[in-house]
Amino acid sequence: MSPGRISPGRSLVVHLEQELPHDMRVAIAGGGLAGLSCAKYLVDAGHTPIILERQSVLGGKVAAWKDADGDWYETGLHIFFGAYPNVLRLFQELGIEDRLQWKEHTMIFNQPTHPGTYSRFDFPNLPAPVNGITAILRNNDMLTWPEKIRFGLGLIPAIVQGQKYVERMDEYSFSEWLKKQNVPARVEDEVFIAMSKALNFIGPQEISSTVILTALNRFLQEKNGSKMAFLDGSPTERLCQPLADYVSDRGGEIRTQASLKEMLLNPDQTVRGFLIRGVDGAADEVLTADLYVSAMPVDPLKVMLPESWRQLDYFQQLQGLEGVPVINVHLWFDRKLTQVDHLLFSRSPLLSVYADMSNACREYANPDRSMLELVLAPAKDWISKSDEEIVAATMTELEKLFPDQIPQPAKLLKSKVVKTPRSVYKATPGRQKCRPSQITPIANFYLTGDYTMQRYLASMEGAVLSGKLTAQAIASAHPRSDVPDSNNSVQLPTSKPVTNAATA
Ligand SMILES: Cc1cc2nc3c(=O)[nH]c(=O)nc-3n(C[C@H](O)[C@H](O)[C@H](O)COP(=O)(O)OP(=O)(O)OC[C@H]3O[C@@H](n4cnc5c(N)ncnc54)[C@H](O)[C@@H]3O)c2cc1C
Secondary structure, three states: OOOOOEOOOHHHHHHHHHHOOOOOEEEEEOOEHHHHHHHHHHHHOOOEEEEEOOOOOOEHHHOEEEOOOOOEEEOOOOOEEOOOHHHHHHHHHHOOHHHEEEOOOEEEEEOOOOOOOEEEEEOOOOOOOHHHHHHHHHOOOOOOHHHHHHHHHHOHHHHHHOHHHHHHHHHOEHHHHHHHOOOOHHHHHHHHHHHHHHHHOOOOOOOEHHHHHHHHHHHHHOOOOOOEEEEOOOHHHHHHHHHHHHHHHOOOEEEOOOOEEEEEEOOOOOEEEEEEOOOOOOOOEEEOOOEEEEOOOHHHHHHHOOHHHHOOHHHHHHHHOOEOOEEEEEEEEOOOOOOOOOOEEOOOOOEEEEEEHHHHOHHHOOOOOOEEEEEEOOOOOOOOOOHHHHHHHHHHHHHHHOOOOOOOOOOEEEEEEEEEOOOOEOOOOOOHHHOOOOEOOEOOEEEOOOOOOOOOOOOHHHHHHHHHHHHHHHHHHOOOOOOOHHHHHOOOOOOOOOOOOOOO
């Protein structure tokens, strides 16, 4: 047990010490990527997870559904990066790495001053950081030479001092940081509005410098860090299902439509059970386990915290974290709008990134008709608007992206809007110090989720790594003697200790 945690009381300590090593029944509330990853690494370590997911499908922010025509729609357009070692390793462990469709190593931006045209950052097949620097130097559409030089000079402290500097810059927004480093304002307008919206659904005036500098670090330091892949179908079927199968084939349990209603406590403040809300008039049910994990997003967790825990500093820090709104728009057209098989940065004030999924994703492929998936961000002024208003505004923006096709001759066949009022935590300056570790002060209670402290940002990689870290914390506190040592310790991709620094 870690020092400083609320003691589970003498009887519980004795119970744990006498019974060990045995497999721990671990109740996990939340079946997003963090909860599923935690469950996967717990079964690897010989423990028995029970996932409780509120929705009827797994996946949380990667969840997807089929409409009446059999077409998929998703919570978000999701891109995998070369700089996602834990996600890539997970795909390998599940034997599904062929499901990642890697795209050309490039970043493509729309050109607002020349509607319908693109500007590209092409990464040559050279070692990092030469490939990234070459990509930037070769692009002359977006930045002038003096602007590139001023930006390069501004980056010197981050390059020389590394991640410590990047962490310290959490007190500045990216706009403030650019000004501080004397980088011309046009660099922000041309490149970083788009990048900031893509990373956290907010603009550079709001986003913490740590977020952008961390991403730049990864993209420049790793040869394939910025290389992108699309999943070959819906994340629910192609990623969450194999994870769920892996867990249940090894003795774990996955329950959907099982919503955590309340955390029941023992007199010593440890968790006595998870109260699950009864469905369709059924009575509520108490699930008891040896250990308990919240894999819920931070917003519902904050609401559900027992009164007696709220005064603890550890839980108080969560008040500084809040999900940011975002909207995912799907538009099906009667013809092909583009042949581009990649992610595009729209550089539109309304939209962030988008892709023609009929080109980019095998299961959504259609040689004759485009299906655009577009992320609308920042979404705070749009989240309460009607789907019709959102689609109409998106179509107006598309006139600039596809001037030869929209409004004529392309016809919109149907649309689907998915709103997430509270998605990933809003990474404004000062948030790093609010991100909790996976180990809580409550002896039998852990946290997992992309918002918890791990060296990646709020992302699929962050969610998968957080799940692994939680499983690792549990496995090292409760090792099994009859499973290989490597599983008890749940190996991390690097030997570096994971500290409260978000990135290595
Ligand atoms: C529009 C959009 C685009 C994105 N694009 C990318 C991208 O391109 N690349 C990338 O890496 N990341 C992207 N992300 C971020 C990524 O999806 C998330 O970081 C990640 O999926 C979070 O996983 P999680 O398990 O931490 O949380 P979640 O996915 O939110 O999972 C939490 C789960 O808890 C469940 N839950 C909540 N309350 C209860 C309860 N009371 N009882 C039981 N269960 C409960 C929820 O239903 C949910 O399933 C995007 C997100 C969005 C919204």
